[in-house]
Amino acid sequence: MTAPETVTRTEFALRMGFKPSYVTQLVKDGRLVLTPDGRRVLVAESVARIEATRDPSKKAVADRHAAARRAGQGGEPSPDTPEDEAPPIADHDYQNARAKREHFAALREQLRYREEAGELMVASEVEGTLADILTVLRNRLETWPDTLAPQLAPVIEEQQVRARLADEVEIALNDVARRFSEVGK
Incomplete structure (x- = not known):
């Protein structure tokens, strides 16, 4: 007798020996x-995807459960315990965790590259x-009142006062610009 191509989620849980909540988690994780x-x-496709996305770190647990079932030593899991389920870890999804770890590793490498290229600074x-x-x-x-007042007091023409003030502003701005250019080096 061949297995039907599709079954309900409950039937799938019974057939595979999974808890219904585990089947719900498989759907949420995109593994069903x-x-x-x-x-x-879709039974065959779901079984294949579950196998393809199985967490290799849980293989020992799955092997231990399978051995207990074969030996018939009361280690028979209940129909609602999947053979590859380790103690529950909140929202653990191996493939998503791995993808996130690789994503952040790539971002760290990108930051290192950009620092070396001089695009980023600490x-x-x-x-x-x-x-x-800013302190300078x-x-x-x-200091302008103390240094400029004596220089500007004898000047009578407003144009000369403006020119002297403009010179001092220009000197200050050039000094700031020079210091900023040193930051990038």
Whole structure:
């Protein structure tokens, strides 16, 4: 007698010896192949996908359960215990965890590359350098009344005062620009 091509989720759980909640988890994890309407399970495809996505770290548990069933030593799992199920780990999905680990490893490598290429800098170093630059600029601006007042007091023409102030602003801005260019090096 051949197995039907599709079965309900409950029938699949019974046939495979899984808990119904485990079948629900398989659906959630994308490890169960359903018919287009999502109501029935494609048996052969689902078994193949479960095998393909099986967590290799749980193989010893599956082997131990299978050996207990063969030996008939009361280690027979109940019909709602899958043979490859280890103690439950909250929302553990081996393939998703592996994909996330590889994704973040790739991001770390990308960051290292961008640092070596000079595109990225360590934030704390940049903050320290920026604080130094702003401190120098503030000090320069705070000294202007003491240094410029004596120079500008005898000047009568407004145009000369403006030119002298513009020169001091330009000197300060050039100093800041030079310090910023040193940050990238």
